[in-house]
Amino acid sequence: MAAHWRRWSITFAIVLATASLALADDTPPATQPATSGTPAASGGDFTNMSLEDLLNVQVVGPAGLTATDVRHLPLDVTELDARDIEHSGAVDLNHLFQDYVPNAEIINHHAPEMNLGFNGIISDREDKYLYQVNGVTLNNRMLFGANDERDLPLMGDINMVDVVTGPASATYGSGALAGVIDVNTYNGLTFQGSDVTVRQGLVDQYTSAEARYGRKLSDTSGLFVYYGYADMSGTDDSYFIGKSYPATNGLPANIAGQPYSGPKDNDGTTAFGAPWQKAFVSYVDGPWELWGRFTQDGSETQPRRDIYTNSKPANDPVDTWTEGRSTENQQVTATARFRKDLSQTWNLDLLQSYDVWVATDQRWGDSPGKPVRVSDENQLFSHAIATWTPCDSQSIAFGTEYSHLWYDDPPDSDSLDSTPVVTQRTWQVDTISFLAEDQWKIDKQWTLFLSARTDKNTFTHWLLSPRGTLVYTPTRDDTIKFIEGKADRRQDDETLWGQWERTGTFASPETLGTTELEYEHKLTKQLKFGANGFLENYNAVGWDPNALEATTLGRFEIAGGELALNYKSDSTRWTFSEGVSTLVHASVPYGSPPASQGISAAPYGYGNELAEWAPSITKLAVEHDLTRQWTASASMVYYSGFPGAKDYSHYAATLTSAPSAVPLSDPGNNTAYGPNLYVNMGLEYHPSKNWTFRVDAYNLESLVDPKLSKVNYILRESEYNEQPAAVAFMIRYTF
DSSP, rough: OOOHHHHHHHHHHHHHHHHHHHHHSSSSSOOOOOOOOGGGGOOOOTTTOHHHHHTTTBOOOOSSSSBGGGGGGGEEEEEEEHHHHHOOOSSHHHHHHHHHSSEEEEBBBBSOEEEEETTTTTTBBSSEEEETTEEEEOOOOOTTTTTTSSSOOOOTTTTEEEEEEEHHHHOOOOTOSSSEEEEEEEOOOOOOOEEEEEEEETTTEEEEEEEEEEEEEEETTTEEEEEEEEEEBBBBOEEEEEEESSSTBBBBBBOOTSSOOOOOOOOOOGGGGEEEEEEEEEEEETTEEEEEEEEEBBOOOOOHHHHSOOOOOTSSSSHHTTTOOOOEEEEEEEEEEEEEESSSSSEEEEEEEEEEEEEEEOOOOTSSSSSSSEEEEEEEEEEEEEEEEEETTEEEEEEEEEEEEEEEOOSHHHHHHSOOOOOOOOEEEEEEEEEEEEEOOOSSSSEEEEEEEEEEETSSOOOOEEEEEEESSSSSSSEEEEEEEEEEEOOOOHHHHHHHHSSOOOOOOEEEEEEEEEEESSSSSSSSEEEEEEEEEEEEEEETTTTTTEEEEEEEEEEEEEEEEEEOSSSSEEEEEEEEEEEEEOOOTTOTTTTTTTOOOOGGGGGOTTTTTTTTEEEEEEEEEESSEEEEEEEEEEEEOOOHHHHHHHHHTTSSSSSSSSSSOOOOOGGGGEEEEEEEEEEOOOSSHHHHHHEEEEEGGGGGOOGGGGGSSSSSOOEEEEEEOOOOOEEEEEO
């Protein structure tokens, strides 16, 4: 069967390439709408257009399949361009999203990286959203999800990032449960010249260097090459364990409310001493786009409180016992894409990609044996979508996708290690998908989007993800959207394989149904106001702290909304947002053991909030050109606290034997559950066209109150790091 699928995939790739060559004639194509969420992606040059005109450019982005302007996008999208990325001063994508995306939350993790969530949906595995580069999904399907390159302080290849919040599986597939991140890179048509950038971080120690070169070979062809290197030492910050423990295992006693005083690695230091790297090359020639990408990252995490509760073997050194988890990711992607207008009414998009992900993993020092394991995931992916626009009022997109994945020895094999143990650790899976979208411009004021997708994996039933969006524009300045959708997500392929091998049955999918109402009002040409409200019906799949594996957790109804103000002029940009998310109802499967999920303690009679989410998240980001040579920036992010985690700690205290992956704290020690505040400032100087200098100061709030600068850990929210104030310097020379 596997050989049959391999032959089918290779045949499909040949058919795509043959069709592309047959269609690539010399007939001048009709005007092609911009793709991949940015006009630059198809070679269009819109640099001289006004902001008003840019808002009317027809684009295809991660929100849907058919081209429309920004005002009519069928989902909530935050667009961040190269200016936002550079002038924000954000160290990496994680902190860029934390600063700019409304109701997005970043939380730390003991295994292995930081976690990102949207609108109350977050997980200890990054499998609730899709991470894409130029429209190609790069999620690790075996286990880790979208846990790649978001922590790299190397963003010089990025031209724009679109972040969709809300279920987008209707168009982008299983895994787009809570949203989509679509990174659009530079190419030879959007970046010409060459430069070198060097950054040095102090306190939070890192050194990075980036070089890029772009050349426009003709009006429709160009070459872009990028390489980045980073040496990450991290920061020796204060780490807090919320519960007191007596001296044991050669460690000093831990006192709740005081920093852990035993040995540990710096927070953010690289795994196995390996540097972080990113390389990217792109070649565009008319309808053809070829690109390749390599990334390498991975960190050492902080020790868990298990170093006190487990018994250290007599021959283990204390320094080894307190080591965190080490995980290194390496990913290589090669993609060929062909996009062409066949006529005034037909457009074709063909894509073939190959992706390899290698993970090197070593468990915590308190884990028996802590062997180093190397696993790999390979994917061959094909995509073919046609768009038909028979008239001004109708645009229909439809197509198919195929994925062949083969795995070797997952690094985190809890699902396979459960009794009975699954000894076969090498397997293959196939997924076939069909998707369609109809955009109907009913009249000048009403537009309807109907989207649907179905996916069939080797070890799942058919999954169906529909969505409908009705857009009403009663005036030039007002837009109202009603969105109703449902997203299905298959469980991690390691979990699917384990259940199939044991029982011959399919694991239940994870689903999120959302009803959303949005309103936008353009106050002036530069200032826009937005508000929305949502209700989510979440059938959750995730980590069971009791069973120590991923499983069905229960049903959770989450309500919330956002208020946002956005201002953009030639010299000034600022964004303000207020996001709220609250638990309406929660239930767990009948007969579930205590602490069988970490989302909320409400099903157990403690509180009525989400344990891993701040009920209110406030954000303000400002960029301003002081003169032609000087630009200043500042950002502020405020999490109102984690009352749901505090409730969970009260519940956990009643258990005779509480699981290790829940919040535990001494009575009265509630600092971990208080508010978090992050304040950053930056200043950039351009003395000439060749030189750029920048300085950024991070975590300035810690100078006033270090407790405000904390970052909690998912599941174990009683544990946190206090981030110290830090500085980073940047120098760029343009040739």
